[in-house]
Amino acid sequence: MIALTRMIPALFRNGSTRSADRRRVLRQTRRSRAWLLIVSVTLGPVASAAGPGALPPTGTDAAITPVPQPPPADPLKLALGERLFNDRRLSHDDKLACSSCHDILTNGADSDHRNTAHDGSYMPFTVLSVFNAALNFRLNWQGNFRTLEGQTRSSLENPANMATNVDEVQHKLDADPGIVRQFEAAYGRPPDPSSLLDAIATYERSLLTPDSRFDRWLRGDKAALSPEEQHGYALFQSLGCISCHQGVNIGGNLYERQGVFHRLASGPKILRVPSLRNVAVLAPYFSDGSAPTLHDAVRRMARAQLDQTLTDEQIDTIVAFLKTLTGTYHGVLLRVPP
Ligand code: HEC
Numbered sequence: 364m365i366a367l368t369r370m371i372p373a374l375f376r377n378g379s380t381r382s383a384d385r386r387r388v389l390r391q392t393r394r395s396r397a398w399l400l401i402v403s404v405t406l407g408p409v410a411s412a413a414g415p416g417a418l419p420p421t422g423t424d425a426a427i428t429p430v431p432q433p434p435p436a437d438p439l440k441l442a443l444g445e446r447l448f449n450d451r452r453l454s455h456d457d458k459l460a461c462s463s464c465h466d467i468l469t470n471g472a473d474s475d476h477r478n479t480a481h482d483g484s485y486m487p488f489t490v491l492s493v494f495n496a497a498l499n500f501r502l503n504w505q506g507n508f509r510t511l512e513g514q515t516r517s518s519l520e521n522p523a524n525m526a527t528n529v530d531e532v533q534h535k536l537d538a539d540p541g542i543v544r545q546f547e548a549a550y551g552r553p554p555d556p557s558s559l560l561d562a563i564a565t566y567e568r569s570l571l572t573p574d575s576r577f578d579r580w581l582r583g584d585k586a587a588l589s590p591e592e593q594h595g596y597a598l599f600q601s602l603g604c605i606s607c608h609q610g611v612n613i614g615g616n617l618y619e620r621q622g623v624f625h626r627l628a629s630g631p632k633i634l635r636v637p638s639l640r641n642v643a644v645l646a647p648y649f650s651d652g653s654a655p656t657l658h659d660a661v662r663r664m665a666r667a668q669l670d671q672t673l674t675d676e677q678i679d680t681i682v683a684f685l686k687t688l689t690g691t692y693h694g695v696l697l698r699v700p701p
């Protein structure tokens with residue numbers, strides 16, 4: 364898959380205007396669109412979240428599809444998962460809940476990306492948002508988890524994170540009659556590892572952010588984007604950003620090299636392409652947090668991944684487009700944490 368996706372940006376790089384070349388580029392673009400469709404179809408999300416809104420639009424915009432409404436879920440499991448996500452007993456010393464690093468009221472991540480490690484030490488990666496994580500084909504910056512349950516187990520066990528394990532958490536919960544009753548109502552049995560992980564994953568699958576202005580535009584509301592924002596999307600396509608950032612999450616469905624042409628950031632060379640959903644509220648950027656603004660991230664991306672030096676005006680136009688990707692949770696737009 365890496366070899367296949369590596370080819371795609373190369374197809375977009377030919378900027379010549381001579382007509383023979385232009386014909387070739389058009390042919391290649393059509394061919395690469397076909398690849399994109401194959402890629403988007405074969406790499407499904409970690410958890411199937413197809414709802415009524417998940418149908419792809421027709422035509423050239425099919426490389427990106429709108430975020431669906433959250434899938435139906437058992438309300439008892441959902442409520443239990445939400446409670447657990449906010450429960451500090453999920454860390455060894457009862458100091459950290461999932462929500463300590465993943466703020467659901469703002470952006471699903473946090474504002475202080477670097478110093479949140481359990482032991483106060485430096486974390487190797489910035490916090491990823493849990494919003495729309497269920498739509499990624501693999502989880503974490505390196506894409507090293509296939510399921511939400513596996514990722515949760517690792518968050519619990521990671522010494523730099525919650526430094527506990529499922530058995531220790533279960534033991535603590537067993538001593539709390541209120542939560543034991545809640546497990547019995549939802550799963551028909553007291554807490555155990557599979558119900559614990561399932562409840563959290565059920566909650567995470569509900570954390571989708573539909574109804575961004577861009578998604579409304581994809582669904583046919585042509586007034587949802589200004590001419591500048593539409594121009595930004597056109598640039599995003601013609602430059603070849605879309606060859607890596609595509610699918611329902613505008614990323615999250617491929618592995619790619621970082622620094623294809625020029626050095627980009629510290630950290631591993633191969634990463635899961637990150638989602639650009641809600642990207643305007645998720646600064647700082649890159650796995651090492653080295654880009655403080657979206658403007659800086661887009662400039663460095665174009666140079667490192669596409670060998671293109673963009674003008675400030677082009678960057679502003681793309682940033683205007685990226686700002687239309689902010690979606691809603693419970694009807695409220697995501698925002699930057701205070
Ligand atoms: C100490 C801060 C911290 C805590 C607490 C924490 N996380 Fe995270 N979370 C992170 C960081 C940092 C990453 C990125 C890790 C990586 O890429 O290796 C991450 C990544 C994730 C992702 C992957 C998102 C994606 O798009 O791939 C999910 C899902 C997630 N966390 C869920 C949870 C859950 C569930 C809990 C509670 C059991 C939790 N996290 C607790 C910091 C934290």
Ligand code: HEC
Pocket residue numbers: 372599602603604605606607608619620621623627628630634635636637638639642645647648649650651657660661664665668669681
């Ligand atoms: C060859 C694949 C590829 C291409 C082409 C590409 N990107 Fe990226 N993009 C990535 C990868 C991989 C990362 C993660 C880099 C890192 O964290 O070190 C990334 C990260 C980003 C980020 C930061 C996201 C975050 O949450 O930190 C933004 C913004 C971004 N890209 C925008 C763009 C734009 C705009 C273009 C076109 C000018 C583009 N990308 C072209 C692969 C690509």
